[in-house]
Amino acid sequence: MASQKLGLVFFPAFDWAISPAHPEREERLLYTRDQIVEEGLLDMPCIREYKPQIAQYKDLERVHIGVPDLSSLITDAHLVSAGGAIAAADAVMRREVDRAFALVRPPGHHAMRVVHGTRGFCTINIEAIMVEYLRKNYGIGKVAIVDTDVHHGDGTQDVFYHDPNTLFISFHQDGRTLYPGTGFTNEMGSPNAIGTTLNIPLPPGTTDAGLHEVLDHLILPVLNDFKPDIIINSAGQDNHYSDPLANMAITAQGYARLADKLKADIAVLEGGYSIENALPYVNVGIILAMARMDYSKVIEPDIATCPVQSSAVTRSISAIIKERQNMWATKEKLQQEAIAKAGDFWQRGRNIYYDDAGIDERQKEVVRLCPHCSGYVTIETEAYGMFGYKSAYIATIPNQACPTCQKAAYDAVYKAKKQGKQQLYFVQNKMEDRLEIL
Amino acid sequence: MFLGLDVGGTFTDGVAVSAGKIISTVKTPTTHNNLLECILRAIDKVVLDTGNKNFERIALSTTIVTNALVEDKIDKVGLCIMPGPGMNIKDALPKEPYIVSGYIDHRGHEVARPTEEEVMSACRHFSSCDIFAISGKFAVRNPSYESMIADWIRKKVKPSHISLGARVSGSLNFLRRTNSAYYNGAVWRHFNQFATAVEDALLSRGIFGPVYVLKADGGTLPLAVAREFPVEAIFTGPAASVLGIMSLHPTRSPAVSLDIGGTTTDIALWQKGTPIFAEQGAKVAGYATSVRGFRLKSIGIGGDSFVRWEKNALKVGPMRYGPAMAVGGSKPTITDAMIASGLIEFGDKELALNAMKELALEGQTPYEVANMALDEAVTCIYQAVMSLLAEQEAEPVYRVEDIVQGRRINIEQILGVGGGATGLIPLVAKKMGLSYQLPDHGMVANAIGAAVARPTLDLTLRADTVKGFYTVAELGIKNRLPKSRFSLEDASLLAEQHLAELAKVTGIFLGETELIQAEEFNVIRGFNTVGKIITCRLQVKPGVLLPSKEVF
Ligand SMILES: [Zn+2]
Ligand SMILES: [Zn+2]
Numbered sequence: 001m002a003s004q005k006l007g008l009v010f011f012p013a014f015d016w017a018i019s020p021a022h023p024e025r026e027e028r029l030l031y032t033r034d035q036i037v038e039e040g041l042l043d044m045p046c047i048r049e050y051k052p053q054i055a056q057y058k059d060l061e062r063v064h065i066g067v068p069d070l071s072s073l074i075t076d077a078h079l080v081s082a083g084g085a086i087a088a089a090d091a092v093m094r095r096e097v098d099r100a101f102a103l104v105r106p107p108g109h110h111a112m113r114v115v116h117g118t119r120g121f122c123t124i125n126i127e128a129i130m131v132e133y134l135r136k137n138y139g140i141g142k143v144a145i146v147d148t149d150v151h152h153g154d155g156t157q158d159v160f161y162h163d164p165n166t167l168f169i170s171f172h173q174d175g176r177t178l179y180p181g182t183g184f185t186n187e188m189g190s191p192n193a194i195g196t197t198l199n200i201p202l203p204p205g206t207t208d209a210g211l212h213e214v215l216d217h218l219i220l221p222v223l224n225d226f227k228p229d230i231i232i233n234s235a236g237q238d239n240h241y242s243d244p245l246a247n248m249a250i251t252a253q254g255y256a257r258l259a260d261k262l263k264a265d266i267a268v269l270e271g272g273y274s275i276e277n278a279l280p281y282v283n284v285g286i287i288l289a290m291a292r293m294d295y296s297k298v299i300e301p302d303i304a305t306c307p308v309q310s311s312a313v314t315r316s317i318s319a320i321i322k323e324r325q326n327m328w329a330t331k332e333k334l335q336q337e338a339i340a341k342a343g344d345f346w347q348r349g350r351n352i353y354y355d356d357a358g359i360d361e362r363q364k365e366v367v368r369l370c371p372h373c374s375g376y377v378t379i380e381t382e383a384y385g386m387f388g389y390k391s392a393y394i395a396t397i398p399n400q401a402c403p404t405c406q407k408a409a410y411d412a413v414y415k416a417k418k419q420g421k422q423q424l425y426f427v428q429n430k431m432e433d434r435l436e437i438l
Numbered sequence: 439m440f441l442g443l444d445v446g447g448t449f450t451d452g453v454a455v456s457a458g459k460i461i462s463t464v465k466t467p468t469t470h471n472n473l474l475e476c477i478l479r480a481i482d483k484v485v486l487d488t489g490n491k492n493f494e495r496i497a498l499s500t501t502i503v504t505n506a507l508v509e510d511k512i513d514k515v516g517l518c519i520m521p522g523p524g525m526n527i528k529d530a531l532p533k534e535p536y537i538v539s540g541y542i543d544h545r546g547h548e549v550a551r552p553t554e555e556e557v558m559s560a561c562r563h564f565s566s567c568d569i570f571a572i573s574g575k576f577a578v579r580n581p582s583y584e585s586m587i588a589d590w591i592r593k594k595v596k597p598s599h600i601s602l603g604a605r606v607s608g609s610l611n612f613l614r615r616t617n618s619a620y621y622n623g624a625v626w627r628h629f630n631q632f633a634t635a636v637e638d639a640l641l642s643r644g645i646f647g648p649v650y651v652l653k654a655d656g657g658t659l660p661l662a663v664a665r666e667f668p669v670e671a672i673f674t675g676p677a678a679s680v681l682g683i684m685s686l687h688p689t690r691s692p693a694v695s696l697d698i699g700g701t702t703t704d705i706a707l708w709q710k711g712t713p714i715f716a717e718q719g720a721k722v723a724g725y726a727t728s729v730r731g732f733r734l735k736s737i738g739i740g741g742d743s744f745v746r747w748e749k750n751a752l753k754v755g756p757m758r759y760g761p762a763m764a765v766g767g768s769k770p771t772i773t774d775a776m777i778a779s780g781l782i783e784f785g786d787k788e789l790a791l792n793a794m795k796e797l798a799l800e801g802q803t804p805y806e807v808a809n810m811a812l813d814e815a816v817t818c819i820y821q822a823v824m825s826l827l828a829e830q831e832a833e834p835v836y837r838v839e840d841i842v843q844g845r846r847i848n849i850e851q852i853l854g855v856g857g858g859a860t861g862l863i864p865l866v867a868k869k870m871g872l873s874y875q876l877p878d879h880g881m882v883a884n885a886i887g888a889a890v891a892r893p894t895l896d897l898t899l900r901a902d903t904v905k906g907f908y909t910v911a912e913l914g915i916k917n918r919l920p921k922s923r924f925s926l927e928d929a930s931l932l933a934e935q936h937l938a939e940l941a942k943v944t945g946i947f948l949g950e951t952e953l954i955q956a957e958e959f960n961v962i963r964g965f966n967t968v969g970k971i972i973t974c975r976l977q978v979k980p981g982v983l984l985p986s987k988e989v990f
Contacts, residue, residue, distance in 0.1 A: 015837040020960070021967065027959035030971070033836065034544045038576055039525045040613025043718075043726040051834050052841060077838045280544055284524055294526040301523070301549045 006291035007091035007100035009050045009084045010036065016077040016106065018356060023245065023273040024106060024121040032103070035280035036287070046291050050091055052084035052104060059086065060124055061435040062132035063159055065426050066115045067381060067392045070124070073115055078124050081106050085130040085268050092265055093138045101235070101267045101290055102126075103283060109147060109234050109270050110180060112158035114394065116385040117357030120151065120180055127234050127268050128159040131166065134230065135399060136433060141165055144228035146219060146262060147172070148255075149236020149270040150246040152183025156234065157197055162367050162377055163398065164193040167226045169219055171200035171211070173239075173246050178204075179355070185323065188331075190346050190367050191338035192374050195331030198222065200324060203316045204247035207309040208254030210317040211239070215261055218321050222328050233264035237272025237282045241306040245273050249307045252278070256285030256295040264290075277302060339369055359385045372402035376409040380422065392424040393417070399430045406431065413438050439490050441647065442889025443480055444499040444678045444882075445473055448700055451885035452480035454488050462487040463882045473502055474635050478643075485645060493647030496640070497658050499678040499888040500651070502632050503625050503671050507723055512624035516564030516597075519616055520552060520574035520583060530613060532725050533620060536560040538587065545902060545971075546579030546909060546916075557590045571623040573603030573616035578911040579900060581605075585914055599626045604911035606667065607719075607728035608898035608975070614719050614728040621722050622669035629668035633661050648945075650893065654720055654731035656681045656713070656980045657894025663944045669729060673720055675884060676704045676734050680713045681891045682883030683853050685982040687875050691850040694823055696866065697883065698858035700742040701758050703819055705735045705826055709847060712980065717833050735826040739818050741773040741858035745797060745811045752797070752807070754815045764790035770797055772815050776861035778808040816865045823849075823870070855880035887982070893946040896954070896977030899933040904961050904969030910936050926958045926972050933976040941978065950979045 012029035019025070036042065042049050057070060060082065066073050084104035091097045108127060110120030117123070127145060134140040145160070147153035147170035160166035175181045189197040200214060223231065237243075239250040259267065267290065272279050281300045288295035300306075327334070338346075345366050352361040361383040368375040376398065382391035393416040395409035410427060417425045417438055425438040439456040445468055454462040464483040469475040477498065485491055506512055517534075521527050522541025528534070538560065540552030564570070570591055577584045581604040588600045601622040603615035636649060650658040652674040664671055679697040683706075693708040707714045716733040719726060738756020745754050746769075754772060762773035764785030770793035776782045777790035794804035797811070831845055852874040854863030859880055867874035879886060901908035903924050909916045913936060921928070930953055941948045955975035960967045 010834060010836075011841075012836050013838055014957075014959075015839055021962050021965040025960075025962070027961070027971070030959050031544050034610060035524070037610045038544065038612050040527070040530070040611050040726065041525060043611070043613055044525075044530070049834055051832055054841065075838075076842050080838055080841050276545065281523065288525060297521070297523055297526050299523045301543055 005097040006047050006287065007050050007088060007097035008042070008047055008287065009052055009088045009100065009102040009104060011052045011080060011084045011104040013077050013081065013105050016075065018118065018121060028105060028273070028275050029103070029279065031276050032279045032283045035284055039284060041284065041287055044291065044293070046293065047287070048091070048097055050087045052080050053087045055079045055082035055086055055129065058433070059129055059133050061428070062136065062430065062433065063128045064111070064113060064115050064124055065392065065394050065428055065435065067383070067385070067390045068387055068424060070115065072387070073117060074123050077106055081108070082124055082126045082129045085126040086133050088266050088268070089130050089134050093134065099265050099290055101287060103269050105269065107270045109149060109153040109156050109236070110151070111155040112352065113396070114361070114363065114379060114381045114392070116361050116383045116390065117354045117359045119352070119354040119356055120155070121271070121356060122155060125155045125159055127232055128156055130266070130268065131232065140229050142226070142228045143167070143230055143232065144169065144223055144226055145232045145234060146264065147234035147236070147270070148239070148258060149234055150238040150243065150248055151179055151236065151271060152199065153234055154180050154182045157183070157187065161197060162190045162193050162374060164196050164374055167196045167198065167222070167228060169198045169200070169222065171202055171214055171219070173204055173248055174201040178246055185327070188327070188334070191335060191342050191369055192367070194335040194338055195328060198324065198328070200320060202248070202320070203313045205249055205307060205310060205313045206317060207249040207307070208251055208257070210309050210313060211250055211254055212257065213317055214321060215258060218324050220261065225328070230266070231262065231264045233259070233262055233267040234270045235267040235286060236270030237279060240272065240274050240278035240282060242274040242277040242300070242302065243272065245271070249309065251303065251306055252281035252285040252298050252300055255282045256289040256298060259286045259289040260295070342369055344369060357386065359383050368405060368408065370402060370405050373400055373405055374398045376401060376405040378409070378412050382422070390424070391422040392426060393422040394426045394428060396428040397431055401431055439488065439493050440889045441481065441484060441493045441496045442885045442887065443477060443497070444675065444884035444888050445477065445501050446675055446884065450476040450480050451882045452484050453882055453885040453889050454484050454490070455886065455889045460879055460886065463879065463885070465882070470505070473500060473505065474632070474639065477636065478639055481645065482643070491645045493645070495650055496647045497650040497652060497888045497891060498636070499674040499884065500671065501675070503629060503668055504673070506625045506628040507621070511628045513569050513627050514567050515620055515623040516560065516567035516570040517616070517620050518557070518560050518570065518572045518587060521612070522549070522575045524575065527613060527616070531616060531620065532723065536563050540583050542574060542576040542580045542583060544576055544579065545905065546576065546900070546907070547905070548580065548583070552583060552587060554590050557587050558594060561591060561594045568597050569599045569623045569626055570597050571601040571603070571619040573612065573619045575612040577604040578608050578610060578615070578898065578909070580909055580916055581911050581914045582916055599623060601626070602914070605914060606669065608911040609728060611728060614726050617722065617725045618669055618719070618727040618729060621727060622667060625668050629671065630665050633665050637661070652678055652888050652891055653894070654729050655715065655894065656732065656891055657978070658891045659893065660945045669722070669727065672722060672729060673731060676706070676736065677732060678884040678887035678891070679704060679855060680706045680732055681887030681982055682885070683855055683877065683887070684713070685886055685890045686855070686877035686879060686883060687853055689851065689853065692847050693851045693853055694849050695853040695855070696819065696859065696863060698854065698856040698862055699740045700857060701738065701740045702736050703739050703822070703858070705737070705823055706732055707826060707830060707847060714830065733826070733830060735822055737818060737822045739772070739815050741771065743772045743815065745770045745772060745775060747797065752810050752814055754811055754818065762790065763793040770794065772811060772858065775808040775811040778804050779812060781861040812862070812865060815862060816869055819862070819866050820869050851875060853877065855883040857881060890982040892949065892978070892981045892983045894978045894980045895937060895940055895944065895946055896975060897933065897937055897940060898973065898975045899929055899936065901929050901972040902969070903972070908932070913940060924970070924972070926956060926974065929972045929974050930956070930976065933974050937976050937978070946978065948978060951976055952979045
């Protein structure tokens with residue numbers, strides 16, 4: 001019997017960095033470690049610390065297809081941070097704790113289904129891996145992911161874009177003003193999953209007040225309506241007023257109250273680069289809120305430097321809330337229209353930029369709009385990466401795919417292989433839980 | 439000649455060690471209402487036995503601090519804390535604190551200064567207190583506020599004693615340091631009265647030798663130092679026995695030691711010849727403190743453990759109702775089972791067999807039921823060893839390399855001491871498929887441990903090259919860095935100097951030191967490295983010493 005218990009997987013990866021002066025470097029969680037240990041949080045009877053596991057490639061391949069392969073693109077640190085998210089999930093699902101926080105690095109929410117390298121400091125998507133692990137091992141169906149990082153969670157959006165059973169909500173600083181430059185309101189999911197991608201771009205300068213308007217009037221009602229089996233929080237902390245990479249004005253109190261109201265079953269750390277002035281306080285705030293403890297005394301020493309919200313920002317937040325409420329209320333209609341417009345297949349072509357690796361990927365994605373299941377997906381991808389020019393043709397068979405889609409996915413890959421335009425051919429078969437190389 | 443004394447729950451053991459040899463051992467019942475009595479009786483017996491009144495060292499492992507807490511012989515303490523921002527610590531402490539407003543941040547920066555006025559009002563609030571404890575968050579990064587408040591209190595009320603959190607422990611964990619400082623103050627007077635009584639009694643008997651007190655981490659403190667840090671003298675019994683094992687049977691291979699006494703079995707893990715330390719400090723009266731100790735597990739299985747049927751299952755311990763029936767007890771015990779099955783010879787075998795007959799079901803021989811009881815005891819011990827190993831393995835680590843390599847300990851042998859070891863250890867070893875050792879004098883391993891425990895000390899030096907200063911909390915210092923390009927190597931040399939200084943002040947021989955923690959992180963502004971944060975924790979290597987030669 002768990003009693004208001006929080007499981008904490010704390011893994012600061014003190015021996016891992018993208019490069020020495022990169023924001024994602026060894027000491028990112030050093031001051032957070034100091035604060036957590038100094039507070040004595042790990043001694044609290046309602047907090048239980050867990051060690052990360054080491055994720056298996058099988059866990060990764062439920063989400064990702066590495067080109068040429070995952071093992072040459074990732075480090076042990078990635079397996080440990082994904083394993084940290086998995087350990088948090090296990091602790092909750094085994095009912096050892098009521099909820100869990102994977103305070104781990106490296107982060108993952110910019111990593112998409114196809115991986116050619118590292119983008120936005122992310123190589124594999126640790127939340128997505130955890131979600132598919134939950135589905136495979138615990139039969140979880142409907143999942144809601146709320147991404148509270150300042151950057152649009154474009155990787156998580158990509159992985160679940162065609163999945164009507166995963167509600168992905170991301171609020172972030174408007175993509176016109178910040179990396180990765182996506183996350184606009186018209187990105188709503190492919191026709192079979194319209195509405196289950198819900199982007200909330202916010203103006204720079206949004207404060208706790210604005211954020212909690214969004215939470216109270218949009219995010220919480222939508223969650224209530226969707227009725228997920230589990231709520232995941234991609235708990236990025238770079239909305240903080242002192243973050244060097246963004247321009248928002250959220251405080252530790254704002255984040256703690258967010259965690260308190262959201263009541264996520266599992267939170268996973270994402271970004272947050274104000275490593276001295278924000279992270280120690282924001283993390284302590286989130287931990288206390290998730291453990292149902294008093295967080296009212298978690299105040300940054302430099303709180304006086306936090307800006308106030310302008311009336312223009314307040315107005316534009318009200319407008320976005322209204323527009324998004326409308327979209328959610330009319331999503332069935334939008335879906336019918338989108339399906340009617342697309343016909344049997346929906347497709348898109350994209351360029352995906354990997355800022356850390358300097359890679360430009362070209363991708364064409366086709367989804368079968370199947371009346372019986374969420375439809376198989378095929379992806380053609382090519383990029384000049386760290387191993388030279390690489391290309392692949394991939395088909396993904398979703399969970400609960402109908403027999404027609406299952407067969408059609410294989411047929412599509414065999415056909416592509418016969419044409420021989422790509423170097424590698426994969427079937428990501430979620431029903432049989434394996435990644436096949438054809 | 440070294441004299442070691444261990445005041446245990448039932449018996450007080452004493453040994454005299456000379457030139458690496460045990461030349462006298464005594465055992466006398468512990469007199470709980472007056473510990474001095476059994477201590478002096480044991481000393482008198484050793485003196486009588488050896489004809490010697492001059493000792494190189496007299497080391498005590500006592501329950502005096504534990505008793506003070508259990509019997510509530512503790513003082514009121516005026517507890518002042520500077521919690522700064524963070525968790526609301528108030529309800530997690532054993533006593534309502536007075537909250538002072540100033541605080542230090544995680545870099546050791548003085549963010550908000552406490553005022554003399556509020557400290558004066560704290561003194562008024564604690565007007566009935568003669569002892570104070572002061573603890574500030576991140577005081578280990580900058581002890582100046584703690585010292586400043588102590589000065590103000592001293593000036594105003596002249597208390598008998600003030601415990602400072604950062605002096606009690608140099609490690610991070612404000613909650614634990616606060617609890618430690620509080621309990622240190624609470625038992626201060628009682629311990630000091632005891633220390634004075636011991637010194638007076640020795641003097642009046644004409645017995646000479648510096649007195650040391652054992653700590654939970656197996657080190658010893660000169661009595662003069664222990665008077666300032668009495669909380670360190672808690673839970674020393676198991677540590678004494680672990681050190682005894684270390685001197686009786688030095689081993690380099692990974693091992694588990696079992697001290698099987700009358701009521702309990704104490705389990706410790708060994709690697710590279712030393713016992714493994716617990717990552718967290720001990721709990722005092724249910725509160726987490728910073729008192730460091732070995733990673734130990736104690737279970738309620740011992741020679742006197744009560745054996746009985748419960749819902750068709752034969753159960754052993756944790757209760758005990760006096761000695762074995764073989765020596766006149768009234769209820770069947772594990773010792774009776776060991777005698778009945780022929781594992782040991784002790785007391786009256788006929789009575790032991792009767793004990794087993796009492797337990798035997800229809801068609802069961804006394805021998806069979808004895809083996810069943812032993813099986814149950816061995817299974818309990820085995821499971822406890824396994825869970826201790828699992829706990830050790832589950833200990834969080836913060837580096838990728840440590841996770842990937844794991845921290846599994848592959849136990850190679852079992853070391854057994856204590857009264858129940860001869861009978862039970864071979865059975866435990868068989869169940870685990872390992873070899874075992876039963877060192878001589880294992881019955882008084884605890885007192886031997888006290889006799890030969892090496893004095894230890896540790897300190898943490900933290901340097902911030904951006905801010906240009908370093909702190910050693912245990913010494914209460916915050917100094918400018920001696921040079922601009924300051925490395926981890928420089929830090930450990932500087933730590934060595936300060937440890938030598940501390941050793942000198944406390945009257946401890948420095949001996950061999952070891953770095954138990956070393957961290958070095960860059961501080962980057964924009965894309966430039968502007969400095970480093972270096973932490974190193976250095977300790978005098980714990981271990982055992984013998985008069986003529988060092989075992990290690
Ligand atoms: Zn981010
Ligand atoms: Zn289908």
